[in-house]
Amino acid sequence: MKKIVFMDFEELKKRNQLIAEEIKKRNNFVIVNHHDADGLCSGAIIAKALERENKKFNQITAKQLYSDTIREIKNSGENYIFVDFGSGQLNLLEEMLEKNYFVIDHHQPVKSDYLFHSNPFLFGFDGGKEVSGAGMTYFLAKELNEKNKDLSALAIVGAVGDMQDYEGELTGLNRKILADAEEMKLIKKEKDLRLYGKISRPLTQFLSFSSNPIFPGLAANDKACVDFILNSGIELKEKNAWKTYSDLTKEEKKTFTSNLIVYSIENGFSEWKAQNIIGETYTLLKENPKSPLRDAKEFATLLNSCGRHGEAHIGLKVCMGDRINAYQNAMELLLEHKRQLRAGIEWVHEQGLTEEKAFYFFDAEENIKEEIVGIIAGMLYGSNLVSQKKPIIAFARQKDGLIKVSARATDDLIRKGLNLGKILRETCMELGSDAEGGGHKIAAGCRINLWQQNSFKEKLNKKIADSIKI
Ligand SMILES: [Mn+2]
Missing domain, CATH: 3.90.1640.30 (inorganic pyrophosphatase (n-terminal core))
Structure with a gap:
C-alpha cells in the first residue's frame, strides 16, 4: 500500500x-x-x-x-x-x-x-x-x-x-x-484546544465569541464565561491585563480544556463534537508570540480578512514578510472581518434556516457579503441550528445581481458519497448560460441567475438526495 x-x-x-x-x-x-x-x-x-x-x-x-x-x-x-x-x-x-x-x-x-x-x-x-x-x-x-x-x-x-x-x-x-x-x-505541532483566538482573545471572549463551535450557555454570555473560568481555578487577569489562553500555565490549560469538554457534553454536544475541540495545532516559531500570525489558524483568518474584503495585496505582503505597515492594515481588516462573521452568524440565527428535502438552506440576499457567506455556512455546523446529516446551501447577492451559491458539507456526508463540487458543476451545466461553478467534495460554490434559483434548488435537492440516499 x-x-x-x-x-x-x-x-x-x-x-x-x-x-x-x-x-x-x-x-x-x-x-x-x-x-x-x-x-x-x-x-x-x-x-x-x-x-x-x-x-x-x-x-x-x-x-x-x-x-x-x-x-x-x-x-x-x-x-x-x-x-x-x-x-x-x-x-x-x-x-x-x-x-x-x-x-x-x-x-x-x-x-x-x-x-x-x-x-x-x-x-x-x-x-x-x-x-x-x-x-x-x-x-x-x-x-x-x-x-x-x-x-x-x-x-x-x-x-x-x-x-x-x-x-x-x-x-x-x-x-x-x-x-x-x-x-x-x-513550525511546532502539538495537541491542544482548537478554538479560535488563543493568542488574540481574552479568556471570556475566547469562550463567548467562539463560533466554531458555539457553546450553548456560554455564547454571548460573559457572566457565564466568567463563572466557568473562575470555577476552573483560573484568574481572569494578570497584572491588570486580561489573560488569554496562551498565557495559561500547562496545568491551567489542562483543567480549562477538560472542564470545557465536560461542559460541552453536559450541554448537548455529541462525544465526537466535544472531542473535536482538541486536535493538532500549528505554531509558527518565527512569529512574535503575541501576534495572531503565531498560530496557523489565526494567520489564515488574517489572510481571509484581507483577501475576502478586497485587500488581497495586503495579505500577500504579510505572506511575503511585511510585519510593519501591511501587518498593521491586516490587523484592522481582521477586526472588521470578525465583526462581519459575527453579524452574519447572528443574522442566520435570527432569520433561521429552512430544511429542505436534502439540505439546509438560507438566502442572505444582501445581508451577508457573498465573499464570506460560505465561511458562515461552514461555521453553522458548530452551532445547534443544523444537524450533520445534510449539507448547507446558502445564497447571497453578488454586486452584478447574480446569486452566489455556497455549499458546505460534513465529513460524514462525504463518506456517504456526497461530492458538492461535482454536483454544483453538473447542475450549472444543466442550467446552461452564465451558471458556472465547482470546488471540493466538502465545500463548493457557483453562481446562477436570479430566475434560475427555483430550478437550481429543485435539481440540487434531487442530486443530493440521490447521492446520500435520503
Ligand atoms: Mn484552496
Whole structure:
C-alpha cells in the first residue's frame, strides 16, 4: 500500500519538474491566485519562488475563475500561472490562453491531458483533504529551488485555511510539508484546544465569541464565561491585563480544556463534537508570540480578512514578510472581518434556516457579503441550528445581481458519497448560460441567475438526495 503512494508521489514530482523546467525557460509572468487564505499563500509561495529565479511578474487576485475573469486578465502578460484554481476551468483556459499557462491546483479537475497542470487528483491523492493549493505550489517551488523549503510554513497556513485539519490533524501530503517545516524549525505541532483566538482573545471572549463551535450557555454570555473560568481555578487577569489562553500555565490549560469538554457534553454536544475541540495545532516559531500570525489558524483568518474584503495585496505582503505597515492594515481588516462573521452568524440565527428535502438552506440576499457567506455556512455546523446529516446551501447577492451559491458539507456526508463540487458543476451545466461553478467534495460554490434559483434548488435537492440516499 505504502509503495503505491510513494510511486504516485514520484509521478507528481516528475510533473512538477517538467513545469519547473518550463518556467525557468520563460519570463514575464502573471500570477493569478484565489482570494482566500490558501489562495494568498499559494500566490506568495510562487511569487517568492519566481523572485528567486529573477523572473519578472505581476500578480492578480480573483474571487473565482469564471470565463469573464479569464477574459479580463487575458493580454495582461506573456505567461500565466494559476494557483489554487484553474483545474476546473482547463477547457476555458485552453480556449482563451492557448499554451502559455500553468495550473497548480487541488480542486477537482475536469478531464484534460494538459501537461503544465499539477493537481493531486491526477496522481491518486485527495486534494480535498491531504494537500491544499499552497501545498501543491510549495511542491513545485521545491523543484524550482531547494531553498524554497523555507516556504513550507506558508503551505501549512494554506492547508489550515482550507480546513484540511478538520479531522483533528493534517494528513497525507500535508504531512510531508509539515515534516519540512519542522525540520526547518519553522513550525511546532502539538495537541491542544482548537478554538479560535488563543493568542488574540481574552479568556471570556475566547469562550463567548467562539463560533466554531458555539457553546450553548456560554455564547454571548460573559457572566457565564466568567463563572466557568473562575470555577476552573483560573484568574481572569494578570497584572491588570486580561489573560488569554496562551498565557495559561500547562496545568491551567489542562483543567480549562477538560472542564470545557465536560461542559460541552453536559450541554448537548455529541462525544465526537466535544472531542473535536482538541486536535493538532500549528505554531509558527518565527512569529512574535503575541501576534495572531503565531498560530496557523489565526494567520489564515488574517489572510481571509484581507483577501475576502478586497485587500488581497495586503495579505500577500504579510505572506511575503511585511510585519510593519501591511501587518498593521491586516490587523484592522481582521477586526472588521470578525465583526462581519459575527453579524452574519447572528443574522442566520435570527432569520433561521429552512430544511429542505436534502439540505439546509438560507438566502442572505444582501445581508451577508457573498465573499464570506460560505465561511458562515461552514461555521453553522458548530452551532445547534443544523444537524450533520445534510449539507448547507446558502445564497447571497453578488454586486452584478447574480446569486452566489455556497455549499458546505460534513465529513460524514462525504463518506456517504456526497461530492458538492461535482454536483454544483453538473447542475450549472444543466442550467446552461452564465451558471458556472465547482470546488471540493466538502465545500463548493457557483453562481446562477436570479430566475434560475427555483430550478437550481429543485435539481440540487434531487442530486443530493440521490447521492446520500435520503
Ligand atoms: Mn484552496
